[in-house]
Amino acid sequence: MFKKVLVANRGEIAVRIIRACRELGLETVAVYSEADRLALHVRLADEAYLLGPAPSRESYLRADKIIEIAKKSGADALHPGYGFLAEREDFAQTCLNEGLAFIGPKPSSIAAMGDKMTARETVRKAGVPVVPGTEDVGNMSDENLLSIAPKIGFPLLVKATAGGGGKGMREVHSLDEMPELLKSARREAESAFGDGNVYLEKLVEGARHIEIQILADGHGNVIHLNERDCSIQRRHQKLVEEAPSPFLDDELRQRMGEVAVKAAKAVDYVNAGTIEFLVDKDKNFFFLEMNTRLQVEHPITEMITGVDIVKEQIRVARGRPLQYKQEDIKINGAAIECRINAEDPYNGFMPSTGKITHSLLPTGPGIRVDTGVYPGFEITPFYDPMISKLIVWGETRAQAILRMRRALEEYRIVGVRTNIPFHQTLMDSHRFMGGQYDTRFVEERFAIHDDNDPAIAEIAAALATLAAHQQTQRAAQFVQRNERDTSNWKWVGRWERMHR
Amino acid sequence: MFKKVLVANRGEIAVRIIRACRELGLETVAVYSEADRLALHVRLADEAYLLGPAPSRESYLRADKIIEIAKKSGADALHPGYGFLAEREDFAQTCLNEGLAFIGPKPSSIAAMGDKMTARETVRKAGVPVVPGTEDVGNMSDENLLSIAPKIGFPLLVKATAGGGGKGMREVHSLDEMPELLKSARREAESAFGDGNVYLEKLVEGARHIEIQILADGHGNVIHLNERDCSIQRRHQKLVEEAPSPFLDDELRQRMGEVAVKAAKAVDYVNAGTIEFLVDKDKNFFFLEMNTRLQVEHPITEMITGVDIVKEQIRVARGRPLQYKQEDIKINGAAIECRINAEDPYNGFMPSTGKITHSLLPTGPGIRVDTGVYPGFEITPFYDPMISKLIVWGETRAQAILRMRRALEEYRIVGVRTNIPFHQTLMDSHRFMGGQYDTRFVEERFAIHDDNDPAIAEIAAALATLAAHQQTQRAAQFVQRNERDTSNWKWVGRWERMHR
Amino acid sequence: MKYITTVNGTEFNVEILDDKHIRINDKLLDVDFESVSGQPVFSLIIGGKSYEAYVSPDGDNWEVLLHGRLYQAEVEDERERRLHGAGGVSANENGEFHLKAPMPGLVVATPVSEGQSVQKGQVLIILESMKMQNELKAPRDGIVSRIRIKSGETVEQKQTLLSLL
């Protein structure tokens, strides 16, 4: 039974894991890059050790240093979070070799599911339906892929073998454009995973991305916690998730759950994992991949089932049987998560960096915010743009949407741009309210609105004029001063002084 | 069916009500004093109107102005929150006369329960046990009370007839000290309620303060949402509440619930209300009073039952039947609330005022923070010192306590002192963990600890030395400047500039 | 003080009468305009309605983010407007265009070369930031006059990367 957990991650998920450990009475060890000295996970952990410079490759991907720190600090377990080293079977194996409990699946399960082509084959043999695509296992050359593509048919997807999170993924509509897209997919995959291999998969049109949360212990018990609908995506990045899916009925839910359990058992799975499916218009579902780790969007499942997935991961890693049986898992109400990213929805979702000067979190009943940032913290270009997850629960889906609207309206983040206006527009859209969306909805049938309510335009005019007027009045007062140096902090400082 | 609700309150409860309205699609009207122009309830409401200067008597207690604003703004309903005008039957009556739906009970129910002596008589006649005390109804002179006191027996409590919240309450141990205490109780009652009348009640020793949440609709349905244990008090002010009570068993819970429903029916009660009981060591329980309004600590009941009490209040006020029947109400897990007050636990809990310069809310699973303040907001001496309510839920009471500990440890509020260290000490105390406390626990058997772990004292020494050293180094750099003006904002400004 | 403020193509005549009163077109309104926590977030109570918005300068214009919608506002004072004459297409439209880094990042590729003709929408530079590769595209047709960075280079926000003629 381990007592001290090294959290090999950063940001909101590191904070989430540290909280679970603390609530279980376990000590925590944080690791951090030079950019993260004052990150929340460092502030909240019992111990903290520097890994190296800001770039991930020199810090959070430094498996060797992480193991060294685990030994130095006396940690006897490691939680990898998601991303970074979470799905590297060699890293999981090293942990075990070094006597560290790995809070995740066995290395063999990671390996079986980590290579996406092998995974397809494994689950197909276990009787799980898969999306049509390349069926060979092993690295394939561009020539090879170009010759197979017409047999699969267009449109199709180029996907990274080592992939996940939409990285190294490209949509191909014709053979002509394929060579160029293969090149860019391989380049992105190489940069993201250190592995440029790709495979092909038929693009299922009008599909929904629906995934099943799995929990399995070391005593042969495997249960599922129902589904999450993650079809609201942009560039294959999930933006909004909800549970339960408005698209599923109980019968399909149960069938998909059973198949997911089967897929997990096929790789002898232990701990938390997620089976991702595509579900087409006719409610046929196909295995897409398994994420052998904690998922970003796990909180919505926690909200509707009452299960604390991270605590359960830790209990399972300590050798305990699951606290729940399948029949204990009930769906209570509805939950939605909006991923709040530091990016500008009015400028092609370009990442936005800078120091957060102020924030106001929405709070109150049915609201949960998982975040790793706070006022004074600097958003750097080195890591993922996701700065927080806004999660709401409601007695019904309609109430959850209404609650999400009010939470988004309340949320203030100053210093970086965020995609909150995107989420507000989405929550107002009739198609989202009606549950009528698929994975292409955001890109093809949705625009962040520039509809112009004249009454509100008038208010905007008043606001802009008052702010401009105030600025002019103040500039007059400052005119004697040497105003050459207007570097950011001075401006902020002056701003603050002016407003006290 | 009303559409626009005026919220006749401020602070966290005004925010709570505005959120519920927004989630129900209702428009909201805030009212505010000059001190509250930038208060959160003003920022979040659809409309906002100034009431007057900061003191409550010139703003939040100005019933006439509030009614005038309701009419001007076209509000067709009013939610009084708690405190201020919430338990004034004349105000409720005026609302009805002016065609405003009053989101609360009928004026006659407020009247019946508002005069605490009348209330005792009413419920006693309905067969509800009451604490022994003065039995006459009507205003009593000091002479009268002094002659009755020995019959009731000491120790006893002097309580304000119009009272609540511990104001105008005094504990009397002998006849000698009684005249002086009557005087101060009347003075405080006069100042708090504009009514200096008091009555006497036997002090039940070793008692717990346990209250039952009631919901009643206009169709004759009355249910209870189980109990809250509010025994953690100081100077008769609740500091921590939990639900369910670790002291109650199912049989007693059910009996108290039934009696509470009976008490509510005795005054023909509609809307949300709370029946407060004292429960002695032998599990005898006595009616204390009924609060004919939403209660500060309502969120813990929401956490364990899933019922949104404020939304249910609004639905009931719109004439709808209750959404729940008694058998729908189940207890799920355990919830605790800590009232975070701007007061210094190391200095006799003296109120602390000032501008909040920074805050970091605890977030994550099972945490809810209801607050009306934010960084940049000024805590003034005009209102209640409660600046936020930290509420946690856990699968068990033990898990809720562990979660509360980690949440308190994470919570940062800079700019005013808070009682967070008090709560941390309490959550660490074995007696609280064991559920062994009564209403005298905090005052008689609890001290905010000054126990001295030498390892931590060493860290404190390092922190103080490093801060002092840094200050000395910086002072050297600033020595040429004219440092005479060290008014607060300049100091903060300099501090911030130094740390950028 | 009189202003002419244009929001999404609609002009508003806004007159600031004093601290608490403005006139918009013909309407006289009570206003209470306050910055929140010294931030570029403003609380405006106008005719009893309460609004809160992010308001910040954006070049010569103002951006107002209100109720999840972004408004671009041009605020001109009346004198200024008279000097400039009516209309107001801003100058400099046909000058050199300098592509600036919208955020700090790593230059992954520059798929164009100096002297090359490019079309509006063509990818000029791929910049990696926050684990995403971002394609920076030509805002108009033109000729690449100068490339100021190399692949593999780390750039600062607003650093000029490339110029178009």
Added chain:
Amino acid sequence: MKYITTVNGTEFNVEILDDKHIRINDKLLDVDFESVSGQPVFSLIIGGKSYEAYVSPDGDNWEVLLHGRLYQAEVEDERERRLHGAGGVSANENGEFHLKAPMPGLVVATPVSEGQSVQKGQVLIILESMKMQNELKAPRDGIVSRIRIKSGETVEQKQTLLSLL
């Protein structure tokens, strides 16, 4: 720089070696000491352990609020200490005591009068703030030398209300 720091009666010899190293008594430790968000909240990583505390000056001393406990620390640099000699009961203990308002509020009552003898713990003034009546008590025995306020008066924080001889 060498300091002698006293926390709850225990003395620690603390030497600041450089930005990243200190010695406490005999222990050499790595330290990383940073203010959070420019606030009097500090993150300290010391020998791998991560702590966060509110640290602020309190008169001549320092207050450290750490893990829900308040520590009063006296920090003297070695030279200063040598000058003052050992021990160090602060002077001024028997001078006049000025009762200052701990917060802004309304004076509800002054149950003592000028010239009156009072005992330690006796109520001198009742001050209402945040809806609570707060009794301000005598910190020692003495004679009320001057009352500077009247009932019903509003006072500022730190305003002197009353003096004791």
